[in-house]
Amino acid sequence: MTPLTIRLKELYEGDTERAHRFRYGLLAFDLATLLFIVASSFMPRVPLVEGLDVVLGAVVLADFTSRLAISQQRWRELLRPTTWADIAAIISFLAPIVGEGAGFLRIMRTLRLLRTYQLLDRLRRDSIFFCRNEEVIIALVNLVVFIFVMTSIVYATQHRSNPNISNYVDALYFTVTSLTTTGYGDVTLQGTGGRLISVVVMICGVTLFLRLAQVLFRPAKVRFPCPTCGLQRHEPDAVHCKACGTTLNIPDEGAD
Numbered sequence: 104m105t106p107l108t109i110r111l112k113e114l115y116e117g118d119t120e121r122a123h124r125f126r127y128g129l130l131a132f133d134l135a136t137l138l139f140i141v142a143s144s145f146m147p148r149v150p151l152v153e154g155l156d157v158v159l160g161a162v163v164l165a166d167f168t169s170r171l172a173i174s175q176q177r178w179r180e181l182l183r184p185t186t187w188a189d190i191a192a193i194i195s196f197l198a199p200i201v202g203e204g205a206g207f208l209r210i211m212r213t214l215r216l217l218r219t220y221q222l223l224d225r226l227r228r229d230s231i232f233f234c235r236n237e238e239v240i241i242a243l244v245n246l247v248v249f250i251f252v253m254t255s256i257v258y259a260t261q262h263r264s265n266p267n268i269s270n271y272v273d274a275l276y277f278t279v280t281s282l283t284t285t286g287y288g289d290v291t292l293q294g295t296g297g298r299l300i301s302v303v304v305m306i307c308g309v310t311l312f313l314r315l316a317q318v319l320f321r322p323a324k325v326r327f328p329c330p331t332c333g334l335q336r337h338e339p340d341a342v343h344c345k346a347c348g349t350t351l352n353i354p355d356e357g358a359d
Contacts, residue, residue: 112173123225130222132162137251141271160196163189188252227326237326242315249311253304254278257292260300265293282308327353 114125136159143152167189174180226233233240258274261267267290268274277290281304292301324336331349344351 108172111169115170115173123222126222126225129166136163145270145272156196160193163196164193167193234326238318239315242311242318246308246311246315249308250275250278250282253300253308256300260296261292265297267291278304278308281305282312284309325353327351 113119114122116122139155139159143155146152167186171177171180180186223237227237254271254274257277258268258271261274262269268277273290277292280287280290281301284305292298325339325341326335327337328335329337329344329347329349329351332344332347334344334346337344337351337353339353341351341353343349
């Protein structure tokens with residue numbers, strides 16, 4: 104491995120403070136990119152917006168190339184949906200005519216980051232709130248990612264031919280009303296492809312929504328690995344593991 108590859112591997116997979124700051128920075132970049140994509144859908148294609156597209160595309164391309172360079176199984180990396188989402192984002196930023204709207208799929212990168220062991224472990228240590236509500240947060244992120252990915256597909260396939268879909272907010276409005284099965288009828292998708300997209304939104308979206316509701320209303324438990332059997336989740340006031348009886352010593356904040 105070259106010195107550059109070693110440094111990149113440390114940043115993307117290491118356990119140093121610099122590596123953790125770097126991955127937090129990637130997460131912040133993804134969220135900022137998403138906000139820019141939404142905002143730019145309301146703007147005319149002026150040189151400033153197109154210039155920012157190129158800058159964002161170059162950063163995404165550098166990130167994509169770096170991750171591919173340190174991957175030990177590059178072909179498997181290329182088969183992942185998040186990899187294809189990054190490729191679509193790169194094309195949409197660097198060649199907007201080819202894939203305008205595909206950059207919205209960049210939010211899938213956020214989902215991949217939140218499922219990275221290093222970042223999850225760091226969030227558990229840095230945030231008591233995240234540690235206590237990890238399952239709720241992950242379920243919510245899954246739902247939000249689905250909503251925005253479907254919004255991207257609706258916008259990319261409809262905005263040129265459907266007068267009711269002129270920006271991302273219109274596409275988001277249709278996605279949310281379809282997901283909740285409200286279906287006001289003021290915005291509909293055209294053609295057979297549009298009907299199929301509506302079906303996917305309703306079936307998959309409702310499933311993810313029900314998963315979030317299940318996590319929200321299930322009795323709260325804390326994540327703490329049992330030193331003997333490895334059971335991860337226990338009652339907040341548990342003294343012994345319910346699987347093997349081992350004393351747990353679950354840390355808490357103490358009484359006020």
